[in-house]
Amino acid sequence: MSAFRFDDWDLPPLQATPSSQASMGGITPPAQPPATPGSQPANAIQRGLAPVNAADKRIVNGKADINQLAPFKYPWAWEFFLRANRNHWTPLEIGMAQDVHDYHNKLTDAERHVFENVLAYLTTSDILAMRNIGLAVMEKMSAPELQIYQARQVYEEALHTWTYQHCLESIGLDQQEIYNRYRVVPELHGKIQLANRRLEKVLRSDLDLTDRANLHEFALSYFFFAVIFEGCWFYNGFTPVFALQRRGLMKGAAEQLQYIMRDEVMHCAFGIRVIRELLKEEGLTLDPEALRPLWDEAEAAEAAYARYILREPILGYNAELHVQQFRFIANRRARQVGVAEPFPGAENVLPWLDEQANLRKEKNFFETRVTEYQTGGALAWE
Ligand SMILES: [Fe+2]
Ligand SMILES: [Fe+2]
Numbered sequence: 001m002s003a004f005r006f007d008d009w010d011l012p013p014l015q016a017t018p019s020s021q022a023s024m025g026g027i028t029p030p031a032q033p034p035a036t037p038g039s040q041p042a043n044a045i046q047r048g049l050a051p052v053n054a055a056d057k058r059i060v061n062g063k064a065d066i067n068q069l070a071p072f073k074y075p076w077a078w079e080f081f082l083r084a085n086r087n088h089w090t091p092l093e094i095g096m097a098q099d100v101h102d103y104h105n106k107l108t109d110a111e112r113h114v115f116e117n118v119l120a121y122l123t124t125s126d127i128l129a130m131r132n133i134g135l136a137v138m139e140k141m142s143a144p145e146l147q148i149y150q151a152r153q154v155y156e157e158a159l160h161t162w163t164y165q166h167c168l169e170s171i172g173l174d175q176q177e178i179y180n181r182y183r184v185v186p187e188l189h190g191k192i193q194l195a196n197r198r199l200e201k202v203l204r205s206d207l208d209l210t211d212r213a214n215l216h217e218f219a220l221s222y223f224f225f226a227v228i229f230e231g232c233w234f235y236n237g238f239t240p241v242f243a244l245q246r247r248g249l250m251k252g253a254a255e256q257l258q259y260i261m262r263d264e265v266m267h268c269a270f271g272i273r274v275i276r277e278l279l280k281e282e283g284l285t286l287d288p289e290a291l292r293p294l295w296d297e298a299e300a301a302e303a304a305y306a307r308y309i310l311r312e313p314i315l316g317y318n319a320e321l322h323v324q325q326f327r328f329i330a331n332r333r334a335r336q337v338g339v340a341e342p343f344p345g346a347e348n349v350l351p352w353l354d355e356q357a358n359l360r361k362e363k364n365f366f367e368t369r370v371t372e373y374q375t376g377g378a379l380a381w382e
Contacts, residue, residue, distance in 0.1 A: 059278040060209045060218070062142030069144050074277065077145040080270050084152045087266075089259050091163040096170035096252040103171045106249060110312040114240045115250060116173065117309045120181035121188050122237060123164040125229070128195055129267075130157035132225055136203045140218065141274075149270060156263045163256050170252075187308035191233065191301045198224040198294070212284075219278055220290055223337070226271020228298045231333045234264045236302075236326050240309065242356045243317035258356070272336050286339060295330060295342035302326045324349045 056064040057073035072078055107115065134154040141147050168175050182188040202221040209215050238257040245254030279285065306322040313319070327346035334341045 057143040059146065059274060059281055060140050060142055060215070064143070066142060066144055066147075069148070072145055074143055074145050076273060077143070077149050077270070080266060081145070081149040081152055084149065084156065084263070084266060087262060090159070091166040091256055094252050094255050094259075096167065099167075099250050099252040100171055102249050102251075107244075108314070111244060111249070111314050113311070114309050114314055115244070115253070116178060117181065117185070117188065118237065118240050119164055119167060119173075120178045120185075121191065121305065121309075122234075123161060123168075123179055124182045124188075124192055125195070125234070125237075126157050126160040126164070128192065128199075129225075129230065130154055130161070132199050132203075133157065136199065137222060137225070139205060140202075140207070140209060146274065153267055153270070156267070160260045160263070163260060167253050167256060185308065187304045190304055194297055194301050195224075195229055215282060215284060216287065216290075219275060219284060219286060220294065222271065222278075223275055223286065223291075224294055224298075226268055226275065227333045227337060228294065228330070230264050230271065231268035232298065232326055232329050233302065235261065235268070236322065236329055236353075239322065239325065239350065239353055239356075240314070240317055242353065243314065246352065246356070247315065268333070269336075272333070275337055286337075288340065291339060292342070299323070299326065299330070299343075321349050325353065 052064045052068040052071065054071040054073040056062065058064075069078075103112065103115070133150050138147050138150040138154070141150065165175070168178055182192050199221055202218045207214055207218065209218060238254075238261050241250060241254050241257055244250045303319075303323045303326075306319040306326075310317065310319040310322060324346065325348075327343035328348050331341040331343055331346050
């Protein structure tokens with residue numbers, strides 16, 4: 001049996017077989033007229049279809065051909081994709097040798113508890129994030145420039161999972177025990193369970209988004225994902241390890257998390273842009289009475305999580321700071337979407353967090369490996 005060649009377009013079309021049909025989800029392709037040598041191969045030309053009009057594209061429920069990239073209706077989405085590709089990295093590029101020594105010889109029991117549980121939560125969260133974007137959100141987007149950035153996002157979430165795995169392997173932690181921790185520790189389970197409940201409603205591929213109630217549910221679910229799960233929980237979730245980094249501990253792992261945080265900030269910024277466009281296109285308003293429990297549940301789950309991972313405070317960081325910072329970041333995200341601040345008056349109790357997230361400043365201070373943004377000040381932290 002000869003191998004398929006990607007460069008030979010003169011081969012006759014493959015005959016449909018039960019196995020090839022199965023690979024298309026059981027859908028039998030419509031019968032095609034036999035090709036005549038020298039004829040135009042594309043049915044579109046035979047039927048005289050006009051090129052895609054950008055104005056016909058929509059965030060969801062679009063009717064324009066999903067396989068035509070340009071003309072762009074959302075050129076910013078394409079820019080996100082280009083920028084994400086300029087930010088490429090892998091966990092193998094960052095030295096972890098000092099972390100092995102720090103973990104086994106320098107960290108206190110309380111600090112080891114923080115470090116392990118942050119990793120345990122993040123590993124589970126990033127797989128959940130990958131599945132939500134890849135299986136629930138991406139298929140509902142009806143413009144290719146949106147899907148292409150989300151394809152990159154799916155990859156980045158997988159890369160983040162690789163990063164945690166690399167940290168666990170490097171330091172020599174029990175992978176199975178760490179990965180299973182969210183199933184035995186209620187405070188870790190609480191955040192994952194809440195995320196699953198908020199996201200699974202839109203996981204169905206047959207969700208009819210022309211129905212206004214479904215559309216609102218989808219917008220709310222995506223809001224939870226991009227704004228709270230990625231924009232608050234992830235953004236704030238690295239902070240305990242950054243608190244160690246500020247004292248010269250676990251610098252390799254912290255640098256890994258800085259790379260992940262940079263990606264997550266882009267994911268959040270993209271998601272917020274999509275939500276704003278979706279609301280505008282659809283003339284939709286997020287119901288404040290639906291948003292309030294979203295914020296309150298997220299805060300309660302985050303507070304329980306913080307009290308568990310920081311049951312003993314560590315030098316320079318404690319549970320109360322973690323929760324206060326969550327509220328401050330939540331207000332920032334709400335402003336970015338254009339909805340009311342959920343926690344008026346919340347203060348920025350960790351002014352160093354945004355700077356910590358900025359790799360350019362860190363590399364000089366801690367003399368870590370040079371990992372500049374190629375795009376200079378491309379990322380805004382507000
Ligand atoms: Fe991620
Ligand atoms: Fe993400």
